[in-house]
Amino acid sequence: MKDAYSLILAAIEAGTYRPGDRLVESELAERFGVSRTPVREALQRLETQAMLVRDGRSLIVASLDHNQLAELYVVRAELEALAARLAARHASPEEVRVLGQMLEEDSASRSDPQALARSNRRFHRQIHLASHNRYLVQQLDLVHRSMALMAQTSLAAEGRSEAALAEHEKIVAAIASGDGDAADKALRRHISMAWETRLKLEAHAHG
Structure with a gap:
């Protein structure tokens, strides 16, 4: 309960x-x-x-203003990239397989932004856990809790769901190969693209 x-x-x-x-x-x-x-x-x-x-x-x-969003994405990029780097080093074969299975499930729900947002949270959470660093997981929980205050998911933007899935595949491939640098880079790019998409959504909302 x-x-x-x-x-x-x-x-x-x-x-x-x-x-x-x-x-x-x-x-x-x-x-x-x-x-x-x-x-x-x-x-x-x-x-x-x-x-x-x-x-x-x-x-x-609560709602987040533009500056709060920008600050949140900076912190998110740093912490998520660190989680990916550590996951490349510490993830078990089973954890890597679970990430791969999540990619397949995401492909099935790409036409439903809300379902994709839920599976996206699960995917990122799995990377956090695969870092095997409890303090990092705690900090990322705080970041993702704040992200719930965004009015809509960036995955709702046209074409974003397909791009995000392709970015997820690169992240998993880097973690699976144990390449911490590549995992860090792939996740930073993923967060950067999500932020860029959100900025476009904001501009359209106020335009």
């Missing part, structure tokens, strides 16, 4: 609650079938993590 915190966080990550949405204690308790006390504690925890912000007496899902 998941706790209230995990349930609310998962709903934000899934886009059930989007930036700007108000979270009401009683509604959340009813929705998830839990009492109001753990919901209240979960909301306080999410507020301290800057996932929620106060709007008068209400708590709303």
